Amino acid sequence: MSTQQIAIMIAAGVAIWVYFDAQKNGYSTPASIGWMLGVFLLLIVFLPLYLIMRAKRSKSPEKLTPCEYCRKHYSGNPNYCPHCGHLVRKYNAESYEG
Numbered sequence: 001m002s003t004q005q006i007a008i009m010i011a012a013g014v015a016i017w018v019y020f021d022a023q024k025n026g027y028s029t030p031a032s033i034g035w036m037l038g039v040f041l042l043l044i045v046f047l048p049l050y051l052i053m054r055a056k057r058s059k060s061p062e063k064l065t066p067c068e069y070c071r072k073h074y075s076g077n078p079n080y081c082p083h084c085g086h087l088v089r090k091y092n093a094e095s096y097e098g
Helices: 003-024 029-041 043-057
Strands: 064-066 073-075
Touching (some): 003 043, 029 043
Antiparallel strands (some): 064 073
């Protein structure tokens, strides 16, 4: 196996990782494919650029809370689970003044 073949296999492996990582981090499929192709074709340019963009997107992580009824995760602080509709935030009458 030549050095060129090894380099192509490494670039392909990193590009596939970038695709799945981009999908996991909320990028759309076309954007994920774009990052994957960019990394495969110009690894030295697109991989650092992707990692910088990834770090900027993850600075404000979204806190996900699991529903105690359906076990699906939701964001924010809703009164009811957006998936199953059960009450997830208990109201305390003493906390309301008025």
